[in-house]
Structure formats: C-alpha cells, structure tokens
Amino acid sequence: MNKPERLRATDIAYSSIRQGLIAGRWPAGSHLRETELADEFGISRTPVREALRRLASEQMVEFEPHLGVRVPGWSEQDLAEIFALRVELESFAAGEAARHATPDHVEALRQLARDMEQAAFGGPQPDYVRITEANDRFHRLIVTASGNRRLMSLIGTLIELPLVIRTFARFDTKAMARSVQHHFDLADAIADRNADWAIAVMRAHIHAGRQVMLKKTAGDD
Amino acid sequence: MNKPERLRATDIAYSSIRQGLIAGRWPAGSHLRETELADEFGISRTPVREALRRLASEQMVEFEPHLGVRVPGWSEQDLAEIFALRVELESFAAGEAARHATPDHVEALRQLARDMEQAAFGGPQPDYVRITEANDRFHRLIVTASGNRRLMSLIGTLIELPLVIRTFARFDTKAMARSVQHHFDLADAIADRNADWAIAVMRAHIHAGRQVMLKKTAGDD
C-alpha cells in the first residue's frame, strides 16, 4: 500500500540543485542559468524555475528579478546570524521536546546518539557521512518531538546550509567527543522531562559548534 | 533618479492574492484555482503559479501536488504554535535591538508608539487600520534594529497571517492600553540598552496578545 511517490520534474530539479549547493558544486557568486540546469536534467525551464524560486525562499540561493539566481557567499556576519538563531530555535525545540516527547522518541534519540558515537569512534577514522547523517536526524527528531510543526520549516532554512552541513570534517577528536556527549545528555534531559536541562544543553551544543566553525573558517576558502 | 520599480506580473499576483488572504476574502478550505486567478488579474497562469508557490512556502496557503492550493484553516494548535514561536523570536529580536539599535531607531520606535496611542485613543473610536499599521511597523522596526537580517524572513511568516493581523479589532480598551504601554516600555528598554528588560517586555507583550486571541476566538467564526 505504499504510494509510488510520483516523481515530478520540479522535485528532481529541486533535489538535484539543492544537493549540488550543499556539495559545494558551484563556487560562491556563480550564476545559475535556468536553461543550463534544464538541459542537464533533461527537463524544461518551467520546473527548474520553480525549484530555484523555492530555493530562493529558503535562502539557499539569491534571486534578483531579471538577473536570475546566484550562489551566495557566507560572510562572518551571516554565520553569526545563523548560529544566533539556531541557539534560540533549537534550544526552544529541545525544551518543548522534553515536555512532549514519547518513549519512542527518547529511544530513537538514544539510538541515533549511539550511531553517531559509533561512526565517530568505532572505526580507524571517523565516517563523516554517517556522523552527519546521524546528527542531522537527531536534530530533526528533536524538532519533531517538540510537537511544533511550524518549527521544522523555520529551522530547516538554518541547518541545511553548506557551511553547516560540512562542519564535522572540521571537528578534532575532543570537539567530536563533546558533540556526541551533548547528544547523550540531550536524550537524558528529554527522557527526564526536564525542559530547563534540555534547553541548557542545546544552547551549549550550538554555541560549541559555532565556535568550532568560527575558528576554522578564519583562514579558510 | 528613483527606479520605476518595474511591475512584474508575478508581483501583482503575489500582492493581490496575499492581500486577499489577509482580508479574509476566501473562506478557510477554499480551493484557489490558478486559471481563475489568472483571468481575474488579466495575466497567465505562469506568474500566478509562481505567486502561489511563494505563498505556500510562507505557509499562507497549503499546497499539495496535483491538487493545488487551499486556504488553510487555523486550529487552536496552529495558534498556539505560532504564538509560542513569536514569543521566542520576537523577544530575541527585542534583546538584539537593545544591543544594536541606533538613536534614530529609538526615536522612530517612540514615534510609532505615539502614533499607535493616538490612533487608539485620540479620536471618538479606535482607528484599527492605523493601529495595525503602526503596530506592524513597530514590530518590524525592532527586527530591523536587531541587525539580524535573517530574522525578518523568519518572523515574517509568523506575523503576517490573517488571524494575527486582525487582532486589534478584538482588543477592549484595557487590552489596547496595555499593548500601547508595552510599546513605550519596549522603546524605553531599547533606549536604555537593557536587553534583559526588552526581552521580558516583549515576551509579556506577545503572551498578552495571545491570551486575547485565545479568549476571543473560542466561540468565534
């Protein structure tokens, strides 16, 4: 009874372009031409336009009438703004999750924390893809568990950015261990239904991530 | 040397539909047909589609593939979620504004508070249009003064909703006076560069607004 989940050309364009943006396929400042993308995906300009506008509304690209879309560059101010907002929204999500999470949520959070730990320290070297995957799902699950459906779309525009996604490759062993520990702490706080604790850990968690970013990007790119 | 600000069909469609949504032109659950709207505005479906997708990304309408867009109804849960997020984001904005506002910002805030007071109590009866206008600009200015450019787009999706916009018609004299007072307090707190004070007042302000909404919508519509 699973629906075939129709594949619309718009979704193909959206996912592909988005993936390209996250993967850093186009340098900052690049001009994304509708025709080129359409040809590449074997579809027409219409769905490409739709995908680009959607990405623009999520601030994944910059759009200007008659000029098209450009891949934005990330200034230090952008970075500061994004992390400041993440501190507020994700800590709020954690607090709400502590109030509304089900036992299933808690168990899933713990499993994801273990996955992340395994991916980080279970092998000869960290598996950054798995780490990122587990981290991403962990943070999303907290938003889901918060029960606030609008929160997801707000936070979505903040965490799915190239410079946030690829953060983990920049973590040293200590920072990685701290990050994993935070996830276990968050699961504990939420299991304990202690909103204050959850909020505090999440604030600390995002601040820590921000500091790693700021240090490492100083002389980067 | 002011640019004529070319009017694109897309913008016409976007503004018109948005205005219609805020004015409550279509009842909740209405199905907005692209062709109808296009005919009404004398343009083609293409820019209408673009406008509708944009409104969908702002959650002003609900979109489902192959079915089109519907005007959403607002459940009590929606209302609770929206105000909970406003408490967090607008209070954060107020705190940041206290840190970054210029004297010009402060003066403009005070003027808007006076405008609102005048519109509410300066005549035989409240001028709801002017009140809403002054209130809207006041809140926007605080976000602007916060210096966080991404905050505007996040908050924008929360405050420009039909049920938020038309709140003031439901305020009694006491609630109105309290709201005006909060605005003066916010201006004072920001002028004093006291972020903690500004945050506290804004949290109280949004909570108060939320309570008025919840009471009045109970047996409404």
Added chain:
DNA sequence: TGGGTCGCCATTGTATACACGATAGTAGCT
C-alpha cells in the same frame, strides 16, 4: 440496492515559443 469499475472532465504539471530587460562590446563623437 449496494458496491465496484470505467471513463470523462476539471485542474495541475511540463514544454515551448515569444517578449522584454540587462549587459557587454563596438563604433562614433568630442
């Protein structure tokens, strides 16, 4: 009479053609 299936129709999804604004390169003028 009730349930199920088929097919029509309304509406959205996509492609394509054309219009128009923006830009860059060039030629002509000062």
Added chain:
DNA sequence: AGCTACTATCGTGTATACAATGGCGACCCA
C-alpha cells in the same frame, strides 16, 4: 583617449499549448 550612444546577444518574464493526474459520477453487475 575617453566617453557616450547604439546594437547585438544572452537570459529571464510571460503566455500558451499540450500531457498527465485525480476526482467524481454514471453505469454495470451482483
């Protein structure tokens, strides 16, 4: 030589034609 105006060209903006989908009602059959 430098500046300006013109023009060619590229790319986006809009319109329209056509394809595909999903809802809904009619019809058939038990």
